[in-house]
């Protein structure tokens with residue numbers, strides 16, 4: 001249960017995660033590539049403390065919806081507080097294991113939302129069984145819905161000298177640097193759009209699933 005690593009010290013996660021120095025750039029790139037539209041409903045899978053929420057809220061606007069899903073209650077607590085503090089009434093969080101997530105888990109008063117997009121940043125490489133998680137995400141999505149994945153790999157080219165640092169960052173977060181969860185998407189989507197950041201350490205890949 002990889003998420004059990006995310007039960008303690010969650011109030012320090014944002015400060016310790018290298019967000020501004022390294023990882024925000026990938027989050028921004030991935031959300032831009034997804035091409036979200038005002039009014040969209042987007043699920044943030046493995047949302048953690050909600051570091052992607054602001055960018056997602058900006059993209060879907062006040063008529064859209066952001067649903068953060070995470071298995072860790074303490075991470076979600078931070079995420080929920082963030083949403084309240086920022087006044088995002090169109091953000092809600094759901095505690096669920098992404099390997100077993102079903103549309104019913106996202107329902108409010110028995111009404112299952114139409115999901116236009118699923119986004120996941122730096123979480124699939126932690127989950128271990130990302131093919132199961134992504135197959136589940138595909139079932140949540142409406143036909144023609146978009147999937148966006150931001151995750152880590154070893155740096156490439158001249159940036160290879162930073163490989164030990166990248167490995168350390170992944171190990172500390174319980175992520176498998178060799179997981180490459182975007183490969184699942186590139187094998188299935190026709191309209192793959194992708195980019196990388198920070199010497200190739202961060203890959204952002206989006207595509208539409210049928």
Ligand SMILES: C[S@@+](CC[C@H](N)C(=O)[O-])C[C@H]1O[C@@H](n2cnc3c(N)ncnc32)[C@H](O)[C@@H]1O
Pocket residue numbers: 002003004006045046047048049050051052069070071072075096097098099120121122123126127173
């Ligand atoms: C490295 S954090 C990334 C959080 C956030 N997406 C971000 O960009 O900061 C990984 C998150 O994945 C969550 N996670 C790991 N396995 C999970 C699972 N099976 N189901 C749901 N969440 C899971 C953890 O609880 C943690 O919050």
